[in-house]
Structures are given as C-alpha cells and as structure tokens.
Amino acid sequence: xxxxxxxxxxxxxxxxxxxxxxxxxxxxxxxxxxxxxxxxxxxxxxxxxxxxxxxxxxxxxxxxxxxxxxxxxxxxxxxxxxxxxxxxxxxxxxxxxxxxxxxxxxxxxxxxxxxxxxxxxxxxxxxxxxxxxxxxxxxxxxxxxxxxxxxxxxxxxxxxxxxxxxxxxxxxxxxxxxxxxxxxxxxxxxxxxxxxxxxxxxxxx
Amino acid sequence: xxxxxxxxxxxxxxxxxxxxxxxxxxxxxxxxxxxxxxxxxxxxxxxxxxxxxxxxxxxxxxxxxxxxxxxxxxxxxxxxxxxxxxxxxxxxxxxxxxxxxxxxxxxxxxxxxxxxxxxxxxxxxxxxxxxxxxxxxxxxxxxxxxxxxxxxxxxxxxxxxxxxxxxxxxxxxxxxxxxxxxxxxxxxxxxxxxxxxxxxxxxxxxxxxxxxxxxxxxxxxxxxxxxxxxxxxxxxxxxxxxxxxxxxxxxxxxxxxxxxxxxxxxxxxxxxxxxxxxxxxxxxxxxxxx
Numbered sequence: 001x002x003x004x005x006x007x008x009x010x011x012x013x014x015x016x017x018x019x020x021x022x023x024x025x026x027x028x029x030x031x032x033x034x035x036x037x038x039x040x041x042x043x044x045x046x047x048x049x050x051x052x053x054x055x056x057x058x059x060x061x062x063x064x065x066x067x068x069x070x071x072x073x074x075x076x077x078x079x080x081x082x083x084x085x086x087x088x089x090x091x092x093x094x095x096x097x098x099x100x101x102x103x104x105x106x107x108x109x110x111x112x113x114x115x116x117x118x119x120x121x122x123x124x125x126x127x128x129x130x131x132x133x134x135x136x137x138x139x140x141x142x143x144x145x146x147x148x149x150x151x152x153x154x155x156x157x158x159x160x161x162x163x164x165x166x167x168x169x170x171x172x173x174x175x176x177x178x179x180x181x182x183x184x185x186x187x188x189x190x191x192x193x194x195x196x197x198x199x200x201x202x203x204x205x
Numbered sequence: 206x207x208x209x210x211x212x213x214x215x216x217x218x219x220x221x222x223x224x225x226x227x228x229x230x231x232x233x234x235x236x237x238x239x240x241x242x243x244x245x246x247x248x249x250x251x252x253x254x255x256x257x258x259x260x261x262x263x264x265x266x267x268x269x270x271x272x273x274x275x276x277x278x279x280x281x282x283x284x285x286x287x288x289x290x291x292x293x294x295x296x297x298x299x300x301x302x303x304x305x306x307x308x309x310x311x312x313x314x315x316x317x318x319x320x321x322x323x324x325x326x327x328x329x330x331x332x333x334x335x336x337x338x339x340x341x342x343x344x345x346x347x348x349x350x351x352x353x354x355x356x357x358x359x360x361x362x363x364x365x366x367x368x369x370x371x372x373x374x375x376x377x378x379x380x381x382x383x384x385x386x387x388x389x390x391x392x393x394x395x396x397x398x399x400x401x402x403x404x405x406x407x408x409x410x411x412x413x414x415x416x417x418x419x420x421x422x423x424x425x426x427x428x429x430x431x432x433x434x435x436x437x438x439x440x441x442x443x444x445x446x447x448x449x450x451x452x453x454x455x456x457x458x459x460x461x462x463x464x465x466x467x468x469x470x471x472x473x474x475x476x477x478x479x480x481x482x483x484x485x486x487x488x489x490x491x492x493x494x495x
Contacts, residue, residue: 019244034315076268078303088303089265094350094388118350118388118447139248140350140390140446141479142255143268162317163307164268176251178244178448192449193386196441200383203437204365204376 003174007067008112013132016179018186022136024175027154028069028115029061032093034165035158036101044108057157057167064169065109069136072098072116074164076143077153085153087170089143092117095135103127115177119189125181132183138176149175209288212485212492213295213342217273218304219494220344220483221265224256227418228455228480232256235392235445235452245450252445252478263304267390267479269348270305273321273328276343276415278335285332289325292342296321296328340487343415351393351477354385355410357403360469369469371430374399374459375437381473382438382454387447390477394418395434395457398472400464406472413458414476422459431457445478 004012006026016022031039041048043058050058076089095102095116102114102124112133114124117140128134138146152171159166180188232253239246259266275292279285299305300321309323310316321328358377360369365380367373378397385393398409422428434457444450455478464470484495 021247074268074306076265076270076303076306089259089268089306091268093269094353096388117390118386137446137448139251139255140387141267141348141477142251143266144259144262144264145251145255147264147268148258162310162319165317178247180448188449189386189447192443192447195449196383196386196443199441200379203379203440 006069006113008069009067010132013112013134013183016134016182017184018179018182018188020179022177022179024069024113024115024136024177025173027064027169027171028071029064030071030073030075030166030168030170032072032074032165033097034161035167036098036105038158038161039105039108040101044104060157061167062109065111067110067112069113069115070105070111072114075147075168077163077168080163085156085168087147087150087153087168090147090150091141091143092138094118095120099123106131106133115175119180119187125185125187125190128181128183129185134179134183135181136177137180146175149173207490208291209342209487209492210291210295210298212487213292214298216342216344216483216485216494217295217299218263218302220346220481221270221299221304222263223260223483224266224479225417225482225495228478228482229253229256231418231455232392232478235455238451239445243450244448245444245452248445248448249452265304265306266481267348267477268306269350270308271346271348271481272308272352273305274345274347274411275328275330276333276412277330278333278341280336280338280340281334283340288332289330292328292330293322338488342485342487344483345411345414346481347411347414348390348477348479351389351475354381354389355407355472355474356381356384357407357473358471360471371426374471375430375434377471378434378457378473379437379441381475382443383441385475386443387445389475390479391443391447392445392452392455392478394455394476394480395438396474396476397457397459399459399461399470401462401470401472402465402468403470405462406470407474409460409462410472410474413460414474414480415482416458418456424461427459427461431459
C-alpha cells in the first residue's frame with residue numbers, strides 16, 4: 001500500500017494507476033450533494049449571489065481544496081452539543097450524484113482527489129485527466145473502520161446544511177482507499193460496466 | 206402494557222451496530238469464493254472487519270443509517286398511537302447517542318430536522334393487529350445508496366424483450382442488477398414484488414427483506430427463480446463494491462401480489478450488504494431480541 005500525503009503533488013497523481021491501494025494522510029474536506037450544488041451555483045456558475053457567510057466559507061475552503069481532497073461522506077458525528085466533534089461512523093456515499101458538478105469543482109479549486117464509492121462518469125474522468133486528479137474508492141459501508149482513520153475534526157462549515165451535508169474539515173491518517181479512476185483516462189467502473197453489459201446481453205437472448 | 210421506549214432504543218442500537226448472524230455468515234462464505242489478493246476479496250475482508258469493530262464499539266456499521274422502517278405486529282388492546290410515540294422518542298434518543306445519523310430532510314424546504322423525525326412518514330411505521338398475545342417489533346434500516354438503485358418495471362418491456370410472465374420478470378431483475386453496478390453497495394440482497402399497483406408493489410418488495418436469509422420460498426416456481434436469479438446475477442462480474450468478482454448478489458426474494466388485468470409491475474428493492482434488520486419480541490412483559 002502506498003502512502004499519499006495531502007496536499008498531493010501532480011507527479012504523485014500521475015504515478016497513481018487504477019487498482020493501486022493507498023493510505024491517505026493529511027487534511028481533507030467532506031462535501032456531498034448540498035455542498036457541490038452550493039459551490040457550483042454560488043462561485044463557479046454564479047447563478048446565485050453569495051449570502052450570509054458564503055464568501056467567508058469560500059475563502060476558507062480555497063487553500064484547503066488547492067491540491068487537496070474532497071470526501072463524499074455524510075458522517076455520524078458525536079459531540080454536537082459540546083462542539084467537541086468526533087467522527088463515529090464515516091464511510092463514503094455514492095459519488096455518481098456529483099457527476100454533473102465534480103469536474104468543474106476539481107478544476108476551479110485545483111482539487112487533486114475525490115473519495116467516494118461507486119465511481120463516477122466520463123465528465124469526471126476527463127476532469128481527472130485535465131487537472132490532473134484521481135478518484136479514490138473507499139469501501140462503502142465500512143463506516144466504523146474508516147472513522148478510526150479520522151484523527152481529528154478540525155472544524156465544520158455550513159452546518160446549517162445538516163450534519164450529513166455539512167463540510168467537515170478532518171485530519172486523517174492511513175485512510176484506506178483504492179484508485180479506480182486515474183489521470184490517464186482509465187476507469188475500473190467503465191470496464192466493469194461494459195463487461196457486465198455484454199454478459200447481460202447474452203443472458204437476455 | 207408498559208412503556209417500551211428504552212427497549213425500542215436498544216432495538217435501534219442493535220440494528221444499526223450489530224449485523225445479523227445470517228448476513229454475516231453469508232458474507233463470510235462470499236469471501237471464500239473470491240480469489241486471494243483480488244480487490245473483491247479485499248473489499249469483503251474490510252467489510253467483515255468493519256462488522257466486527259462496529260459490534261465491539263457499538264457504533265453504526267454504516268454512516269447512512271437509512272430510512273428506519275418499523276413493522277409492528279401487536280395483539281388486541283395495544284395503543285398504536287402510544288407505540289408510535291415511543292418509537293419516535295426512542296429514535297430521537299438513538300440519534301442523540303450517535304447510533305443514528307439525523308436523516309430526515311424536508312424535501313420542500315431542504316431542512317434536516319436534526320433529530321430523525323419528520324412527519325408521520327418518517328420514521329415509517331406499519332402496524333398490524335394480530336391474534337395471540339405476543340407483540341413483535343421489527344426494524345429495517347435501509348440506506349439511500351441502495352434505495353436509489355431500486356427499480357420498477359411495467360411489463361411488457363420492449364427494450365428488454367420482457368413479457369408478462371416469469372421469464373419476463375427474470376429479464377428485468379437482471380437488468381436492474383446490471384444497472385445498479387456497485388452503487389448500491391454490492392453484494393446486495395434483492396427484494397422483488399411481482400404485481401400490485403406501483404405503491405403496493407414497492408411496499409411488498411421491502412417487506413420480503415424482513416425475512417431471514419437462506420429460507421426457501423414456499424412456492425416452488427418462485428424458489429427456482431430466486432435461485433436462478435442469484436446465480437445468474439453473479440455471472441455479471443460486478444462483484445463487491447463493483448470492483449469485479451463473483452459475488453454481486455447474496456440472495457433473492459420474490460413475492461407475488463394481485464394485479465389489475467391492465468398492469469404487470471415488477472418492483473425491485475436492492476438492499477446493500479449492510480443488511481440491518483432486527484426483531485424485538487414482547488411476551489408477558491418480557492422483552493427479547495433476535
């Protein structure tokens with residue numbers, strides 16, 4: 001298993017290939033449906049003006065996401081009443097819902113890695129080639145195990161989105177994942193989808 | 206009749222943190238089928254390690270603690286109004302204790318209630334009055350990832366060449382599994398209802414998920430098709446997490462409903478490997494858990 005440190009350098013990204021198991025170290029940010037929609041509408045497509053603390057949060061996120069990693073995750077968090085936050089369960093959520101947004105978020109922030117489950121589509125794969133970046137697949141449902149690699153919750157933005165949808169800034173050590181989409185246009189998900197589609201066609205004859 | 210709030214809280218804790226033995230056994234036999242060193246085997250090993258850790262630490266197996274679906278079978282004389290209130294209070298407490306993630310989001314105003322309580326629809330609670338003096342309370346936690354890959358077909362389906370018969374059912378179920386890929390957290394368990402209207406059909410496809418794994422269907426025709434579907438789905442090569450491999454589906458359950466002459470629905474509820482399903486029984490004021 002290869003250790004990958006965040007922020008990730010382009011050279012490291014280009015050396016990662018589909019199938020490589022990795023352990024991620026450093027600071028990453030969780031973000032899923034609400035976060036991606038909000039980033040796109042407010043700061044990338046600018047179809048909505050910044051409101052409340054939007055601009056402030058955006059400025060705080062920029063250095064975290066430059067060379068950084070976004071994790072598609074809606075955690076179970078303890079300590080909500082005392083604000084001494086602790087991740088109790090934190091596996092990945094299904095990434096494909098962010099397909100319309102992900103590549104634009106990657107290029108806007110120079111985001112190097114996306115962690116999730118289930119893989120993503122052609123637009124994100126193209127984004128991975130251009131930025132360059134990779135898609136890391138974590139084991140869906142392995143929430144207690146993955147939460148143990150979260151050493152510290154450094155802060156949270158947009159808690160008004162709700163606990164699962166907020167942007168949690170976390171420090172991780174040996175966060176386990178596998179590269180399933182790389183910066184060279186390879187996607188394990190595209191291969192499996194095509195192969196299973198052929199088998200299905202035979203079964204349905 | 207006494208207040209069951211604390212006992213229901215314990216049912217929720219068990220359901221979210223302790224995978225049933227039959228599911229764990231099925232996952233353990235799946236590991237042996239996958240090749241040593243493969244991504245599929247690695248995924249299953251990680252899954253099993255997580256199952257053990259969650260049980261030891263009493264923490265959620267999956268952070269998506271899902272839609273809580275309660276099925277209550279009660280003898281005559283129990284107040285469903287009070288049981289509903291006890292279930293809701295227990296769920297709120299389970300959320301405070303981080304056994305459950307706050308998962309109820311108002312779809313119109315996009316606001317998470319923060320305590321897992323929505324209207325009467327969330328949590329979902331189904332009551333049945335039954336004969337005898339035993340009350341059972343069953344809970345299924347069904348995550349969003351697998352719920353999103355569920356599917357409903359209206360037969361005939363010309364794209365798949367599926368007619369209004371069991372061979373047609375076979376075709377659409379296999380199509381649904383292929384379309385789901387790894388996104389429902391494979392290996393999955395398929396709940397399939399044939400017939401009904403769009404609503405009753407989907408309900409029935411979830412109800413069959415309350416059954417213990419490995420039970421043979423009483424209907425010989427359905428039993429044969431269940432076995433065939435599990436075997437054929439596993440030739441698709443999607444594998445655990447969609448990494449490729451031999452285990453895509455762990456089990457298939459079929460059930461039939463009455464349909465209108467004009468309609469022939471097939472509804473598929475895909476349950477992820479984190480098949481969180483528990484039962485609590487109350488008899489003579491004694492509470493026990495499965």
